[in-house]
Amino acid sequence: MSSLSLIIFLPILAALFLFLKRLNITVVKVIYMLVTFTVLYLSLELYINFDPEASMQFVVLHPWISEYGINYHVGVDGVSLGIVMMNAILMPLVAIALYKQRDKKGYWINLLFVQGGVMGAALSLDLMLFYLFWEIMLLPIFFMIGLFGYGKKNFIAMKFNIYTILGSLMMLISILYIAVAYKEQFGSYSFALDELKDLRLSSGESLLVFGGFMLAFAIKIPIFPFHTWLSDTYRSAPTGIVIVMSSLMAKLGTYAIWRFLFTMFSETSHEVAPYFIGLGLFGLIYFGISAMSQTHLKRMFALSSASHLSLIVVGFFIYDIYGLIGSSYLIVSHALSSAAIFLMAGMLYERTDTYSIAMLGGIARIAPKFALFFAFFSLSIVGIPLTSGFVAEVLIILGAFHYNIYVGFIAATSILIAMMFMFRMISRVLYGELRDATAGFEDLRMHELFALVPLALLILAMGIFPNYFIQKIEPTASSYTSQKEAPSYDK
Amino acid sequence: MQSDSIFFLLALITIVSSIVMISAHRPIDSALSFIVTLVSIAALFALVNATFLFVVQIIIYAGAILSLILFIIMFLNIKDENLPDERYKNYWLLGTSLIVAPFSFILIDLILRSNIALKAQISEEFGTIKDVGLTLFDKWILPFELVSILLLVALIGAVILSKKEA
Amino acid sequence: MSDSTLLSTLLLSPLISAALIFFINMLFLNPRQSLFTFLALTGSGVSAVLALIVSYQSYFHAQVFTSHLFTWLSIGEFTIELALKADALGSFMLLFVAPVSFLIHLYASGYMDKDKSYGRFFTYFNLFIFFMFLLVLADNPIIMFIGWEGVGLVSYALIGFYFEDIQNTYAGNKAFIVNRVGDFGFLSALMLLFIEAGSAGFSFDSIFLSLAQIDPSMLSLIAFLLFVGAMGKSAQIPLFVWLPDAMAGPTPVSALIHAATMVTAGVYMVARFAPLYTMTPDISLFIAYVGAFSALFAAIVATRQYDIKKILAYSTMSQLGFMFMALGVGAYSTALFHMFTHAFFKGLLFMAAGYIIVAFHHKQDIRELQGIRKSLPLLFVMMFTASLSISAIPPLSAFFSKDAIMGALYASGHVELFLMALVASLLTAYYMFRMVFVLFYSQKTQSTKKSSKSMLYPMVVLTVLSVFAGLLNLPELFGGNLNISNWLNLLDKELLLPHAKELLLISVNTLLILGVILYTYKRYAYTQAIHKESQENLVAKKFYVDEIYTLLITQPLHYLSIFFEQKISHGIIDRLINLSALYYARAGILFSYLENGNVRFYALYMLIGVVSGFVYLYWALRGVL
Amino acid sequence: MLEKYMILSIILFSIGIVGLISRRNIIVIYMSIELLLNAVNLSLIAISADTADASAQVVSMLIIAITASEAALFMALFVVLFRNKASLDVNLFDILGNKR
């Protein structure tokens, strides 16, 4: 089995094994660790062997449903590398951080499952395969919210599920539509990304198909106005899955815009780009401002994530090299930061039984390490210099200015918006008087530190030495922008 | 011409009696007017020389099935108070007729528009038991056998369903 | 030691010391305080020494130090090298930033003595110096921006250092947020600059070379946005609101960050972009006006402040206004020179204030601190000297720098600017001596507790410097040759006055200031005038600026946030989604009335289906029939 | 002749439908169903006469047989229903519907 297939299926198979076998919870955790670290090892190997100049690498191609031209077709390039690495890094760390708390086998099974699903979706080069993984990710999330969530978890799990599937089904119809259109033009069905590139659709058609795809991505990201599932879901979901949703799933949505829409509908993407840039900018500000009045910690982070994701969308649709790279970088960077911050929010909840900002305070007095990391990760979301977020935001803003000066100005407000609520939140939560809820707050435990320190180091490394990371994506990105610029010259 | 007028007469009887059948309050009245319908249909069979079917119709329908119905009515000893209260029966009849009307109209219109009659010469043998029997065993043996199985099924069903509780 | 190692060491030694302190503080339970002191002082001391070497080399040998660390980012044309460059301007900045930082470190080691967060304090402090050096030494604007934001960040942490009181952290938030508004301008400007001129590389030199290609209006926009950044960092109208609140931090912080170093970054940045500003006279004039108004405004507000640190804070803002005026009229080196002297005397003033605060049990209100001359005679001397200096009494340092500014303003022909500067300068004398007289000239006497010596030594050094630093840039009038201006060799406009006129100006000026001091003495020395001042008028309420900001920005944002989240997201969008689900279920219930269990109805539905099917068929066949 | 027969059988069929839907008495409903089948038979005989082929008559005979099997089931049904509810009102048999 090739390493890509192993990366995808090892976690899934392990999850199945764990499901079927009655095991002691410690053994389950050990197996989880073994699997995720193996995946991490394989991914690192992948990263090291990855050749930035070559386009698609480590490709595996097996026929699957041959009559419809559906193949098991996976490969990695600069676009997907980030998602894969991020996934590989986060899953073991999340587990380390939650190591002591979660004693339900289902928790670990679902996390493994989701890892496989995300890997699969990120690596698929066949639309049906992508769709398969894209949908299958929902299940563990549904289960996790329902089994381990808080509040009106059943309603929320259901709503989230239905909402996202609405998008996915529209995407399915779009996928089928282009496959059929391909058959009409070339005589056989195809779901392969590299073949569908050659498809020519009328502008109206491609707009509709584009819309189908975009709906799925927009709901998952979420882009305004498809965001209303977000804050409730994040509030109800257990920590592990919030991290998955904010760091992996939402990012996958943005990644898919590049991977699929820009590849297959480069002209349409270009035509509709202004609208999505507008929507993204609106979302950036809207979610940011919405977050300001939040009193619930996780909802605030949720909206803050949404705000950043809107920025990522803007970066992609700007469609120049700075925007693309910036957004890809922000995907990884924000994934790390938000994973860390949601982890810490989970720790906070576990210690205080509340997410209400008003009931917290004074943590920095008795838990300096916690305070330090909490503040650091919050600030890394805001994008202060020397953290990875800064690099990404600078690049996106640069791209935005490159695109249009007004767009640039609005995009640049991103450096203002997040911190307006983040700083206030930090003050309220970490500083001031101790409250009932925070009295006796326990500082970070050793295993939690083990999880957070690598994240912090990675964020710093990506902020201080961005070039090392960006060189892996740059050739891919520039190949896309050069493609785009060819038709735009004759306008 | 003669057969035409006989047809119209029989048709009238059939229609009227069937209308009475569906609109009579007591089932016994319905059953009796249904016999009239069946018999006039049988007469219509005879009108086109289907003598064997005429006999079958009289025996099986008017004879067997209708007797069965009457028997059931008697057997169950249905009194007037057992009958459903059908105050709105006439509205229902009228309403349903209005709904059915377009359906009948369309079908009749289609029939009238199609030229389907072959007006083949009827042989002497037509409609006799021999003719029907030969056709049945020559061409329709399979459905015939299948019907036997169908009857078996119905038999088993009737037995199972009306068996007294064990 | 090679040039580049030297520069790198200069940059990194505070970082390393910060990191070490951080780890020791985190990992060990009860580390010795002296260890921290040692590390902190070594870190800043090494860079101070190296800074002096660099400046020496630069001044005497016109040597430019460079150091290329690594490529920070390289995408297409957007290549950002993490390179350091100490040219004349940079060396000049190092010349006062590094030593003053070191001195304040020394001071702080006394000030923060026995504080439980001693280690944390010095982590921040050294980190701050690192970012400041990065800002100063950066060879391209993006790296400069990183330093720029970095100092802002550390400043945030230091202002909210005593986080037990949440108001302190709010002050920190305010500082950072307002600074970021400025950064928004700065970053936008950089992006535009790159897009317009960045293709040939993005170091300062290459930018300046390609400035000529840029469309003038765009250039103005860029210049304006850059200045917005400077406004934020250097607390100019309208982005000054954070500075007075920033006094919530420990006093060494105020001394270091809010007097000597960080706030001057704006001035430094404008000076750094001098080639740009010389090409945009409109914006330069705008800068001058902003500076003038800030100077005047701050001076006016300072006359009604009672918190010793707030008075100094407004004074800082006012002095920065002077610098911007000078920048605006094109007297770059003059502005920098004032910044240079300001670092000494304002540092001194803050240290003195801190000394007083520590000595008198953390009282900061000058009305409560009356009559402390007896207990702190040395301090009185220092503070009096510094006050004289800031009031521009010859021959103290600020006299030379401020007088140069006045001269330049006058020479530039903008009389209104000159007059505003004059009024501001007189008000400076007024509020400084109001403070001095109230503190030291009173019948009351207060006793003190013993303070650490390490606080006193740096103050002595600074006193000396604030007396004599002016000699470094002695104008021709007094037989000097403008050493610093020549060294910096910026694109100064020729703003020379005839000597007679200049002398006249100086004398009038000095006389006026002395008159104001005299008036102040009459009014405040040994009187209770300070207690009779009205608390209600516009000045005492700081022109209601904070309130206006709250009303115009903070509250609308809050209401908008609630509106977005509750009315639009939940009230409209989510409701629509939930309702559509609900109505689907309702429709299901309605539909289920059809499934009423009555078999005749089922037959009726079938009939309706049949009939409608046939009606359709009939209609579809109409062409055939 | 064929058209007339067919038209008559459509009319009878329609009457059967009306009876089936409008009446609540299950015996009448059953007879309506028989009427539907008779209507079909009528036309089949006419077709048979028209084509001079006994096949349609055979078909009609098969239909009569099918009717007989249905009759058996219906008779059993009457017994079952009457045993349960002591009534032949079909409206009484609605425990399975969605009653809200």
Added chain:
Amino acid sequence: MTNEFIALAVPGLLVLSAVFLLLFGLSSHYTKNRGYYITLGTLVVSFLISASGVSEKHSMDLLPGIFNSMLVYDTFGATFISLFLLGGFFTLAIAKSFIDSTDYFTHESFVLLLLSLFGMVVLSMANELITAFISLEIASMSVYILVGLNRDSLKASEAFFKYLLLGSFAASFYLLGMMFIYAQAKSTNLDIIAHYVLSTDIHSQLLIIAGSMLIMITIMFKIASVPFGAWVLDVYEGASLPITAYMAGVFKIAVFAFALRMFLLDYIQFEAYYDILIIGGALVTMVGGSLLAIIQNSVKKMLAASSVVHSGYLLIAFASTSEDTSGAASAIIFYLFAYFISAIGAFGVLSYISQGSAKTINYDDLNGLARTNPIIAASLTVFMLSLAGFPSTIGFIGKFYIFTSAIEAGYTLFAIFGAITAFISIYYYFKVIMHLYFKENPHMKVHYGYKISFAFIVLSAFTVLWGGVGTSLLFNLPGINALNELARFAIESLAM
């Protein structure tokens, strides 16, 4: 073995076995277990026989001398026969626990089951309208009786009554339609009708169009399409669980077998007139079904209502069939397989946990099942996912084929509509999963007494998953490709 032998062996075996059971049931050696295993054995053997005819394309008139070309044995028929024999087998196998714990499953019920399968077998081979009708009646009548099997239950009697009454009503439409066709084409043989249709113009086809429309109504009734399927909820609720599964999963296959044969042979010419009607029917069916399903509290009724929705999808594919491609028709076959395996599994789980009690199983009755019976709960989850068309299950592949064929036929809008109802269906299917896993109140533990039921539930679940992701790459097992191939053979054999 000649093809004739294979073709006749299956119905023959079924009838013989039925008659044997009928007699054996009266003897004192009869026990329920023996009757059960004889039936099961018959099904296995007949399935194996019929399955031997699916792998290659063939088509032949069966004994034309005797049967007068009324039966055709082709791959199409063989495929369908194998499908519902398999379906019957699975139903029966899973229902073991249910059958054992109830007393109304007498030997007659096995006889009726076998006879109904016999009816279906003949139906899917029938090439003539009357033969088809009679075999359809055999099958339906057996099912009517099976529905009313439990005489003690008022619900069952009522369901039997409704089904019988409406079924007869619908059947009369079939006869009327057949009469119309006969009147015009002078024959009831599908081949002759097809020949007639091809050789005349539209003006002499009016009655055929009307007649086949009437026949279509019966078909729509049998597959419970709105508005002809109002009976379905009541009848499914009234019938016992294995019978419901049988009706939902197996009977539908046989009906479609005939519908496809008739439509593809004769009436594909009239596509233009029917497609809109079928599509319209599909739309109201999908919407109506989902509206009904969404408000149910009883899981069984929900599944019943959702089977209506699935009929809607099938109708979409039905409307998308065209002369030149086999895609839509083979999509129907695949979907039927996908649906029956999932639905039988789902009903099977219900019957497994209800253990013969007549109690309606509400959502709340599933609470906590995941804790007490994790494997059963997981299987039910798999079935629900498959019914919902979730990827990696066979249900998804089925939907994929159907939507693809709909888009290819130009019904993109209807495919979108189908997707929307599929999305609504997520609600009620996931509600089951939700109750299984998220609700605390633990379900009474079902003891694993009936290994065979349990084993087949798991086997169905595995089949569902394998049909969703399976490829022949792994273990050399036939996967989706193989199923697809079979479906295509079946359709292509029709044209031979």
